[in-house]
Amino acid sequence: MKISRRHILVLLPAAAVAWKHVLAGTPEDAPNYKLSEHWWGMLIDIPKCIGCGNCVRACQTENDVPDGFFRTWVERYHVSDYHLENPEVISPDGGKEGFPAVKAGEEGKFFFVPKMCNHCSDSPCTQVCPVGATFVTPDGVVLIDQQYCLGCAYCVQACPYGCRYIHPTKKVADKCTLCYHRITKGLTTACCEACPTGARQLADLKDPKDPIHEFLKTHSVQVLKPQMATGAKAFYNGLDGSVR
Amino acid sequence: MSGVEGYMYPNEVTLYWSVLIVLYPYITGLVAGAFILASLVRVFRVQAVAPTYRLALLTALSFLLVAPLPLQFHLGHPERSPEMYFTPHATSAMAMFGYVYLWYLMAVLVFEIWLDYRREIVLRSQQSKGLLRLVYKVMTLGSNNISERSLHIDEKVGWIVTLVGIPSAFLLHGYVGFIFGSIKANPWWSSPLMPVVFIFSAMVSGIAGVMLLYMALTKLRKQAIDIRCVDTIAMYMFYIFIIDFSLEMLDLVHRIYEADESFRSLNFMVHTKLYFSQIVLQIVVGTLVPLVLLFLTQVVKLAEIARKRIYVLSGSLILISVFAMRWNVVIGGQLFSKSFLGYTTYKVDLVTKEGLLVAIGFIILPLVFLWALVKLLPPWPPQSKHQTASGD
Numbered sequence: 001m002k003i004s005r006r007h008i009l010v011l012l013p014a015a016a017v018a019w020k021h022v023l024a025g026t027p028e029d030a031p032n033y034k035l036s037e038h039w040w041g042m043l044i045d046i047p048k049c050i051g052c053g054n055c056v057r058a059c060q061t062e063n064d065v066p067d068g069f070f071r072t073w074v075e076r077y078h079v080s081d082y083h084l085e086n087p088e089v090i091s092p093d094g095g096k097e098g099f100p101a102v103k104a105g106e107e108g109k110f111f112f113v114p115k116m117c118n119h120c121s122d123s124p125c126t127q128v129c130p131v132g133a134t135f136v137t138p139d140g141v142v143l144i145d146q147q148y149c150l151g152c153a154y155c156v157q158a159c160p161y162g163c164r165y166i167h168p169t170k171k172v173a174d175k176c177t178l179c180y181h182r183i184t185k186g187l188t189t190a191c192c193e194a195c196p197t198g199a200r201q202l203a204d205l206k207d208p209k210d211p212i213h214e215f216l217k218t219h220s221v222q223v224l225k226p227q228m229a230t231g232a233k234a235f236y237n238g239l240d241g242s243v244r
Numbered sequence: 245m246s247g248v249e250g251y252m253y254p255n256e257v258t259l260y261w262s263v264l265i266v267l268y269p270y271i272t273g274l275v276a277g278a279f280i281l282a283s284l285v286r287v288f289r290v291q292a293v294a295p296t297y298r299l300a301l302l303t304a305l306s307f308l309l310v311a312p313l314p315l316q317f318h319l320g321h322p323e324r325s326p327e328m329y330f331t332p333h334a335t336s337a338m339a340m341f342g343y344v345y346l347w348y349l350m351a352v353l354v355f356e357i358w359l360d361y362r363r364e365i366v367l368r369s370q371q372s373k374g375l376l377r378l379v380y381k382v383m384t385l386g387s388n389n390i391s392e393r394s395l396h397i398d399e400k401v402g403w404i405v406t407l408v409g410i411p412s413a414f415l416l417h418g419y420v421g422f423i424f425g426s427i428k429a430n431p432w433w434s435s436p437l438m439p440v441v442f443i444f445s446a447m448v449s450g451i452a453g454v455m456l457l458y459m460a461l462t463k464l465r466k467q468a469i470d471i472r473c474v475d476t477i478a479m480y481m482f483y484i485f486i487i488d489f490s491l492e493m494l495d496l497v498h499r500i501y502e503a504d505e506s507f508r509s510l511n512f513m514v515h516t517k518l519y520f521s522q523i524v525l526q527i528v529v530g531t532l533v534p535l536v537l538l539f540l541t542q543v544v545k546l547a548e549i550a551r552k553r554i555y556v557l558s559g560s561l562i563l564i565s566v567f568a569m570r571w572n573v574v575i576g577g578q579l580f581s582k583s584f585l586g587y588t589t590y591k592v593d594l595v596t597k598e599g600l601l602v603a604i605g606f607i608i609l610p611l612v613f614l615w616a617l618v619k620l621l622p623p624w625p626p627q628s629k630h631q632t633a634s635g636d
Contacts, residue, residue, distance in 0.1 A: 068254075069254075069255060070254045070255055073253075073254050075251075086585070088251075089251040089583070089585055090251065091251070091254055093254075094254045115253070124427075124428065124429055126335075127335045127336065128335075128336050128337065128338065128426075128427075129333055129336055130328050130332065130333055130336045130338040130339040130341070131324070131327045131328055131331055131332070131333055131336075131339070132331060132333035132336075148324065148327065149320070149321070149324075150319050150320065150321050150322075150324050150325060150327065150328070151319050151320015151321050152315075152318070152319055152320075152338065153260035153261060153320075154336070154338050154423075156255075156260050157260070157261065157427055157429070157430060157577075157578075158427055158429055159429060160428070160429035160582055161253070161582070162252075162253025162254075162255050162256045162581070162582055162583070163253075163255065164255065165255040165258070166258075166260055166320060170320075171320030171321060172320055172321065228428060228429065244582070244583040244584060244585065
């Protein structure tokens, strides 16, 4: 078969997309990764979230999260005449398989809120861990040393956001690691990579070239439960006041 | 999801602090309360309650020996618990547990009991035979000097140990209250009053526990109950219970009046899931009834037998009330979502590691320890000339 210029014009963009995808999955060598040069957080753009559940599935696959437990989940809020002040919130199986379709005639406003560990800089979970198995890394990620954790669940009680659980087989605390194994190799997190709309973006607050800086300067951004003063680093754009 | 009403964060559906964690503050409370009763004799010279002094110390020790077991059973990795001693995390309230526990066990309770019993231990090590002789020999720790001067020094040191023991008992239990009260994420727990409420409820439960044990064991020994002793104990129990109840009501009224964002959620919980354990058991049956009964004993001249029956009933209800209080704090604090939008349910397992049978075992075990300790170190004076039971 003779390949014409017309064929090439069609194939080239497809090949470029495929190549970009291959590159995205290849961890960069990061021998020069310096902890002190980063301060990681996450930008969550609520108007962009479509509640597809890709992030939840990607996280569970990437991190081998046990069924029934969640390192990240998505909530759907429904503000209607009936639920005007207190919106109805659902998150069936953490939103992993998306959400039930809105029924015909169901009025009101719907929006999705992805949730995850806020990687707080003054994290209550770190404060209460009796042996220091939970800690904040110098680049701002809250991690758990699962070889050291007692499984006392004090941190689970101390997290205001419900982000922690006790792993049912490992019997230790577990939660989002911000895909630390990926971000220290120059990749983004599994949830960010899987998000089709860019509603979740890994943010390096120490990197002046990171778009987060411009975003924070130009948008109304909020963190969850600011009254808890945890130094949360999951920044929400377009956060409704009813979200807890 | 079964047992869930409204919306819970998905990781909140499972409760991680079970009935065993209810037992932990309950047992340490009994320890602290029993010790405070003993200190009434030693430090505050309330001689009327002297018949319960040694029993109170042995009760405190029996329960203290069991106190860490519910925690050990609860841990996902109990084999790693020594790390709390070796690498404690300075900012964690829980990291203090090992040190507070060891301090209280070894520097206060065991030391005081040893000093108080040293004369008898030495005598028994000389008079007993066989294995028992060896046990008492070991317990003398090689100190066989029971001269007048030596016993006088014991008495002085014992007084100092008890003096140190009072703040230590407060520390032991106040610290347990702080573990809950310092969790800002949980509005049901987060309160500076929590450690104080824990201390006073601990005192009431420990005093009630020792009083009931004293009455039961005296009956079993077919001896007469020292009515002056139980009258005095009941009086202290009544006044401390009033303080405890006032503090709890202050907390409650403050929450109702302030009515912050968590109030609707917590209020709903108290009227539904916690209605029986909090309103019925803790407040009405376990607090108001014994308070009224004990009040009667203070203002009405009742017959001795009526007073004894009231003390038994009130003491039992107080033990139930304080257990219900621990339950409402620990379990209640996990029944509602931190989103304030939903509630989950706690069902006690029967035979699992954190189930009901294990919990019952941990309630019985201190009594087994107490039985052994009473056999080894009888708390009754050997020359006791009590009259036989007066037929009540």
